Amino acid sequence: MAACSDHPNIECLTYSAVREVSGNAGDFTVTVAKRPRYINESLCTGCGECTEKCPGKVPDEFNLGLAKRKSIFFHFAQAVPRIPVIDPTACLMLTKGKCGVCQKKCGAGAIDFKQTEQLVKARVGTIVVATGFDIYDASLATEYGFGRIKNVLSSLQYERLISASGPSGGHLNKPSDGKPAHKIAYVLCVGSRDITSNNYCSALCCMYAAKDAMLAREHDAGSESFVFYTDTRCSGKGFWQYFEKARSEYGVNFIRGRVSRITEDHSGNPVMWYEDTKQRRAKTLTADMVILANAIVPAFGTDKLAAMLGIELDKFGFIATNSFSPTDTNRDGIFVAGCVGGPRDIAEAVAHASAAAARAAETVTREAAVPAIGNRG
Amino acid sequence: MSIQLQATKKQDPPDEETPRIGVFICHCGANIAGFVNVEEAAKYASSLPDVAFVQKNLYTCSETGLREIKTAIKEHKLNRVLVASCTPRTHEPLFKSTCQEAGLNRYLFELVNIREQCSWVHMQDPVRATEKAKQLIRMGVARVALLEPRQEITVEVTRKALVIGGGVAGISAALSIAASNIPVILVEREKELGGLLRDVNKLYPTLGAASELVDEHVKKLQKAPLIKVMTRAKVLNVSGFIGNYKVQIDSAGEQIEDTVGVIVVATGARIMIPNGMYGYDGKNVVMQTELERRLKDGSFSARSVVMIQCVGARVPEREYCSRICCMTAIKNAILIRETYPETEIFVVYRDIQTFGTLYEEDYRRARELGVGFLRYGLAKLPAVDEGGVTVYDELLGKNVRIPYELLVLSAPLVAPEGVTELSKMLKVPLDANGFYLEAHAKLRPVEFATDGVYLCGCARWPCDIGDAVYQGRGSAARALIPLRKGKVYAEPLYAEVNPNVCRDCRRCVESCPYSAITTVEETVHGYQRTVSKVNPVLCKGCGACSVLCPTGAIGMKHYDNTLIMAMIGKAF
Ligand SMILES: Cc1cc2nc3c(=O)[nH]c(=O)nc-3n(C[C@H](O)[C@H](O)[C@H](O)COP(=O)(O)OP(=O)(O)OC[C@H]3O[C@@H](n4cnc5c(N)ncnc54)[C@H](O)[C@@H]3O)c2cc1C
Ligand code: SF4
Ligand code: SF4
Ligand code: SF4
Numbered sequence: 001m002a003a004c005s006d007h008p009n010i011e012c013l014t015y016s017a018v019r020e021v022s023g024n025a026g027d028f029t030v031t032v033a034k035r036p037r038y039i040n041e042s043l044c045t046g047c048g049e050c051t052e053k054c055p056g057k058v059p060d061e062f063n064l065g066l067a068k069r070k071s072i073f074f075h076f077a078q079a080v081p082r083i084p085v086i087d088p089t090a091c092l093m094l095t096k097g098k099c100g101v102c103q104k105k106c107g108a109g110a111i112d113f114k115q116t117e118q119l120v121k122a123r124v125g126t127i128v129v130a131t132g133f134d135i136y137d138a139s140l141a142t143e144y145g146f147g148r149i150k151n152v153l154s155s156l157q158y159e160r161l162i163s164a165s166g167p168s169g170g171h172l173n174k175p176s177d178g179k180p181a182h183k184i185a186y187v188l189c190v191g192s193r194d195i196t197s198n199n200y201c202s203a204l205c206c207m208y209a210a211k212d213a214m215l216a217r218e219h220d221a222g223s224e225s226f227v228f229y230t231d232t233r234c235s236g237k238g239f240w241q242y243f244e245k246a247r248s249e250y251g252v253n254f255i256r257g258r259v260s261r262i263t264e265d266h267s268g269n270p271v272m273w274y275e276d277t278k279q280r281r282a283k284t285l286t287a288d289m290v291i292l293a294n295a296i297v298p299a300f301g302t303d304k305l306a307a308m309l310g311i312e313l314d315k316f317g318f319i320a321t322n323s324f325s326p327t328d329t330n331r332d333g334i335f336v337a338g339c340v341g342g343p344r345d346i347a348e349a350v351a352h353a354s355a356a357a358a359r360a361a362e363t364v365t366r367e368a369a370v371p372a373i374g375n376r377g
Numbered sequence: 378m379s380i381q382l383q384a385t386k387k388q389d390p391p392d393e394e395t396p397r398i399g400v401f402i403c404h405c406g407a408n409i410a411g412f413v414n415v416e417e418a419a420k421y422a423s424s425l426p427d428v429a430f431v432q433k434n435l436y437t438c439s440e441t442g443l444r445e446i447k448t449a450i451k452e453h454k455l456n457r458v459l460v461a462s463c464t465p466r467t468h469e470p471l472f473k474s475t476c477q478e479a480g481l482n483r484y485l486f487e488l489v490n491i492r493e494q495c496s497w498v499h500m501q502d503p504v505r506a507t508e509k510a511k512q513l514i515r516m517g518v519a520r521v522a523l524l525e526p527r528q529e530i531t532v533e534v535t536r537k538a539l540v541i542g543g544g545v546a547g548i549s550a551a552l553s554i555a556a557s558n559i560p561v562i563l564v565e566r567e568k569e570l571g572g573l574l575r576d577v578n579k580l581y582p583t584l585g586a587a588s589e590l591v592d593e594h595v596k597k598l599q600k601a602p603l604i605k606v607m608t609r610a611k612v613l614n615v616s617g618f619i620g621n622y623k624v625q626i627d628s629a630g631e632q633i634e635d636t637v638g639v640i641v642v643a644t645g646a647r648i649m650i651p652n653g654m655y656g657y658d659g660k661n662v663v664m665q666t667e668l669e670r671r672l673k674d675g676s677f678s679a680r681s682v683v684m685i686q687c688v689g690a691r692v693p694e695r696e697y698c699s700r701i702c703c704m705t706a707i708k709n710a711i712l713i714r715e716t717y718p719e720t721e722i723f724v725v726y727r728d729i730q731t732f733g734t735l736y737e738e739d740y741r742r743a744r745e746l747g748v749g750f751l752r753y754g755l756a757k758l759p760a761v762d763e764g765g766v767t768v769y770d771e772l773l774g775k776n777v778r779i780p781y782e783l784l785v786l787s788a789p790l791v792a793p794e795g796v797t798e799l800s801k802m803l804k805v806p807l808d809a810n811g812f813y814l815e816a817h818a819k820l821r822p823v824e825f826a827t828d829g830v831y832l833c834g835c836a837r838w839p840c841d842i843g844d845a846v847y848q849g850r851g852s853a854a855r856a857l858i859p860l861r862k863g864k865v866y867a868e869p870l871y872a873e874v875n876p877n878v879c880r881d882c883r884r885c886v887e888s889c890p891y892s893a894i895t896t897v898e899e900t901v902h903g904y905q906r907t908v909s910k911v912n913p914v915l916c917k918g919c920g921a922c923s924v925l926c927p928t929g930a931i932g933m934k935h936y937d938n939t940l941i942m943a944m945i946g947k948a949f
């Protein structure tokens with residue numbers, strides 16, 4: 001992130017949204033709306049003084065509601081640029097006209113409650129769409145009790161819990177009573193490989209579940225891990241070995257079978273009902289905490305963005321690309337990078353993004369010969 | 378013999394001037410000043426030797442703070458600057474540039490971190506936090522006094538690329554590089570381009586013909602005048618480093634020599650031949666490629682087909698999944714069921730790899746078309762006899778015997794011949810399976826740790842065409858950075874071997890993750906000797922060689938022993 005924002009040829013517009021796109025390969029005009037942060041970006045030094053005394057307490061999106069944040073806040077500790085944002089729906093000054101504590105605290109005089117949205121127009125030769133993905137809302141799979149049973153969590157919530165800088169300091173505590181979870185189950189293909197939700201494989205979840213299960217064992221050697229799977233999807237570089245390590249060195253229990261439903265017992269522990277397909281028996285397993293491997297789904301707003309850009313979606317709602325040229329959309333000069341075109345892991349997304357950059361460079365090099373484009377950038 | 382460590386020799390400050398150090402201490406609002414007594418620290422700093430000027434800033438990194446540094450350099454004739462503030466990760470480049478703008482060499486700057494490493498971790502004890510800040514400043518002053526000016530290293534890059542391997546990955550890389558008007562030499566060992574695809578019939582997921590895709594790529598190559606394609610060619614020798622590789626290539630008996638700036642490795646993979654496995658005979662027990670050939674030329678005739686997956690893959694001898702063979706089996710099963718509906722097919726598998734949005738539906742479709750899938754485990758491998766396969770189906774919990782007329786083995790992709798030789802020539806590493814090892818598994822997937830060498834496609838790991846194409850282009854994008862700039866810049870922070878002390882043990886050569894060290898013939902005290910030499914452009918200054926050298930012959934520029942000892946000397 002820092003390398004990107006420091007690069008002399010890259011201008012980062014954060015907290016911004018594309019409003020309008022016109023033109024063609026070699027000469028697009030893009031209108032971007034910069035939402036007001038209520039902070040003067042050129043004065044702010046990122047010291048964070050302002051966030052200290054703000055009386056606001058709002059659920060923290062970054063920690064998926066597992067922690068609270070202030071009304072003036074940094075999205076997360078390493079956010080780039082390091083400039084806070086004021087949440088206009090929560091800030092007392094912006095909602096009720098009184099407070100201004102942050103303004104008093106800011107030695108740089110950077111707080112500006114009068115800031116408004118600004119429209120920025122840019123002429124560019126080519127566009128790369130890299131707006132990523134969302135995770136499947138597991139509450140739609142009502143049989144798993146997500147949102148109803150406290151100790152059933154999404155995979156991203158788990159990432160925040162196990163993170164040393166996360167809301168629980170890296171401890172895997174049960175949301176129901178804050179006590180440590182020792183027996184943790186991971187349910188794969190939640191919203192994936194399922195004709196009633198998404199008829200595709202999310203490609204990443206087998207691997208991250210294996211990672212999650214190993215991390216839990218590393219964190220607490222006395223803990224037990226159970227992974228419910230159908231096929232282990234392990235075709236990436238070194239992945240199968242990784243699975244074998246989870247099985248043999250970390251003692252992770254892999255159970256082949258899909259969980260049909262999750263209920264809650266008297267003490268708030270989730271109970272999984274499943275068929276162990278290798279033993280051909282219906283069984284139950286009670287765990288302290290259950291992690292759902294949510295499907296990777298198109299990011300909210302991908303359809304609107306695609307319409308604005310005049311590019312097609314595939315039948316699942318990801319941006320459609322050519323199978324043998326997977327960075328190319330149906331429009332010349334517009335490319336995709338990463339999960340916006342379908343699930344990809346980090347290494348794949350990085351290589352894919354480099355490929356999109358190569359295609360973008362091809363367009364710009366080719367079109368640069370046309371004299372009409374003078375003020376690119 | 379007395380050994381004088383080059384690195385411990387005291388160096389005189391530049392241009393014989395005495396150091397005039399400016400110390401700037403940041404409050405960082407209350408982040409530092411809330412716990413460290415900045416006033417006291419500043420007073421202390423003024424008492425230190427060679428310190429000519431001390432200033433406290435509310436925020437050193439703000440416009441005001443930077444201006445204060447520049448003004449002080451000019452007004453107080455400062456020739457060294459120390460900033461005591463936050464982590465160097467955020468603002469060190471900014472401070473260095475500020476010094477440079479004020480006419481001071483950017484390497485005469487040093488930063489000590491009194492926030493993350495002091496005020497933030499000692500919030501409960503402001504008195505001792507202040508003491509620690511003073512110590513850190515004292516050590517920083519001792520170091521900055523001894524720093525020498527340095528110049529960034531610049532190397533011209535020859536604007537030409539060598540791509541090794543003419544499969545889809547290599548072709549894609551070559552086309553992308555040439556699209557930036559940069560000449561490419563594409564070297565292919567066989568007499569035709571196309572790689573593995575030469576043996577493939579139809580392609581998943583589109584079911585288009587592989588030959589059409591290859592033709593399309595070759596046509597694009599023909600329309601790219603900057604790409605020189607050499608078939609039946611072999612790279613004989615490579616020397617040099619990023620920007621200037623001398624390469625020697627033999628093409629059908631004719632030898633050429635050329636200079637290129639970068640090299641892309643796209644040497645792909647080959648299919649493991651399952652000799653001695655499941656009765657493989659090439660007739661009734663064949664590989665997927667043979668099945669593809671028969672489907673293509675119409676000689677396919679079997680009424681019952683069994684496919685066994687993971688033949689020699691995901692086993693202790695070959696601990697990996699070859700990624701493409703499940704989809705290849707499903708593709709061929711669908712093709713057979715559609716063209717020869719009377720033919721029965723069973724796929725005997727362990728896990729099915731139909732990952733992503735493109736393939737899962739094909740798996741479902743194969744089942745809808747009546748392809749049977751039986752799951753086996755490593756504990757009980759399928760047993761093959763003359764006319765049937767006996768499988769212990771894990772899900773049924775029993776042995777099933779399925780008759781076959783044709784048994785097809787899905788064997789994995791393995792590294793092709795010649796990888797060891799080529800990897801040595803290019804000084805790039807292989808993994809345990811003979812695939813090339815990238816610089817970073819997640820963040821630098823299509824480049825090697827050694828600058829100027831890139832990788833893509835099945836040379837990196839088994840992959841499908843879509844993957845091979847984007848990796849080819851991805852590696853081209855990385856290679857285009859030095860190619861388009863025409864120059865590479867390296868920080869002058871590198872290791873240097875003292876030839877007087879090097880005894881040619883070559884431990885450093887082996888230790889360097891970036892292949893920056895070679896051995897050279899040098900005349901040392903009138904004797905011809907072989908000694909190690911570091912290429913400052915390739916060296917990343919990691920220090921691995923320096924700590925391994927048994928004679929202490931290797932010193933690190935800008936971090937040599939004098940500087941470190943000076944700091945340690947002032948630590949307590
Ligand atoms: C049976 C089978 C069916 C398949 N079906 C499909 C499919 O339907 N759809 C799909 O997407 N993918 C399919 N694949 C995968 C596809 O073949 C690969 O993704 C693709 O070929 C990878 O391209 P590559 O350029 O990385 O490697 P390769 O195709 O292996 O090309 C590498 C080239 O480098 C050359 N080379 C190697 N060493 C040297 C050297 N030292 N010097 C010079 N040249 C060298 C080789 O001769 C070769 O021409 C299939 C694979 C197999 C085996
Ligand atoms: S003015 Fe708003 S953001 Fe600032 S401290 Fe008050 S509530 Fe928080
Ligand atoms: S206090 Fe002012 S300068 Fe510091 S982070 Fe907040 S807005 Fe920026
Ligand atoms: S990657 Fe694994 S868990 Fe995720 S959808 Fe595919 S098979 Fe299911």
Ligand code: SF4
Pocket residue numbers: 235686687688690691697698699700701702703704727728729730787789
């Ligand atoms: S792709 Fe399928 S057949 Fe090939 S190694 Fe992986 S699991 Fe086995």
Ligand code: SF4
Pocket residue numbers: 871872888889890891892893894911915916917918919920921922923
């Ligand atoms: S310092 Fe590191 S990169 Fe430089 S030569 Fe030594 S081992 Fe190689």
